[in-house]
Amino acid sequence: GQQLNQSPQSMFIQEGEDVSMNCTSSSIFNTWLWYKQDPGEGPVLLIALYKAGELTSNGRLTAQFGITRKDSFLNISASIPSDVGIYFCAGSSNSGGGADGLTFGKGTHLIIQP
Amino acid sequence: GAVVSQHPSWVICKSGTSVKIECRSLDFQATTMFWYRQFPKQSLMLMATSNEGSKATYEQGVEKDKFLINHASLTLSTLTVTSAHPEDSSFYICSARRPLEQYFGPGTRLTVT
Numbered sequence: 001g002q003q004l005n006q007s008p009q010s011m012f013i014q015e016g017e018d019v020s021m022n023c024t025s026s027s028i029f030n031t032w033l034w035y036k037q038d039p040g041e042g043p044v045l046l047i048a049l050y051k052a053g054e055l056t057s058n059g060r061l062t063a064q065f066g067i068t069r070k071d072s073f074l075n076i077s078a079s080i081p082s083d084v085g086i087y088f089c090a091g092s093s094n095s096g097g098g099a100d101g102l103t104f105g106k107g108t109h110l111i112i113q114p
Numbered sequence: 115g116a117v118v119s120q121h122p123s124w125v126i127c128k129s130g131t132s133v134k135i136e137c138r139s140l141d142f143q144a145t146t147m148f149w150y151r152q153f154p155k156q157s158l159m160l161m162a163t164s165n166e167g168s169k170a171t172y173e174q175g176v177e178k179d180k181f182l183i184n185h186a187s188l189t190l191s192t193l194t195v196t197s198a199h200p201e202d203s204s205f206y207i208c209s210a211r212r213p214l215e216q217y218f219g220p221g222t223r224l225t226v227t
Contacts, residue, residue: 033215042118042207042218043158050214088157101148101160101173102209102216 006089006105013079014113021087021108022073029091032065032072033102037086046087047074076110084112117141118210120219127198127226134194135222137208143188144210149181152205152221164191198226 006023013019023032031050035043047058049065049072056063062075072091076083086109090102117140127133137147145166150158162183163171170183182194195202203226209216 035218040205040221040223042120042209042221045215045217048215101150101163102158103160104157106157 004089004091004103004105006108008108009106010109010111012111012113015079015081017079019076019079019083019110020073021089022071023089023091023105024071025091026070028069028093029103030069030094031092032063033090033092034061034063034072034074035088035090037088037107039085043088079110079112081112081114084110086110116210116212116215116217118208118217118219120206120208120222122222123220124223125225127224129199129226130197132194132196133198133224134192135206135208135224137191137193137210137219139189139210139217142210142212144191144212145188146211147185147191148209148211148216149183149191149193150207150209152207154205158207195224198224200226202226 004023004025033048034046037043047056047063052069053067054065060077086107088107089105092100094100119138121136147164149161151161152158160173161176164183164185166185166188172178185191205221205223207221209218
């Protein structure tokens, strides 16, 4: 089946620093989604990307859908303590990320030191 | 954003018993819902796709007779873990589909003793 390679696996950063994480795939996805999951809770959608090359922002978060449709990155600027959590990329083969069950990356665990 | 609830949020059961988990979309109708399983420190893995009024579609390796899915209405899907065993202990998360996105429930922690 399809697999997503997400990196880094974990990040230890200082408050105020910028963060960058990415996902790559061996196959094409038509939708890329980025989620944040806090312990014991379900994932919360951060950003959805539907077109190759698309660059989308949500506050301090920016994500891009790679031109090849096989990769995506998420940047967080000026990190704050509440950014702590696990970030997952997810891909869908359908245009419109709701149509199919999603394939998830293994997650990036973000830890912020005050 | 869309709201999806799950009940119960956690459950402990004895080996051999069955457990039912409910997933509800509270402010929208969802013809399709998805069930995922997440083991500790791992990613979410899709188990099955639940379609209102029809049979669920299961991912390879997921036993349909063990994980019974019923999508009886446009706002409710249920997952029943039958004859549960300790290896079924996991975090079960549902999502409800809207045209462009999926919204996830808060998850149900199942512990089988």
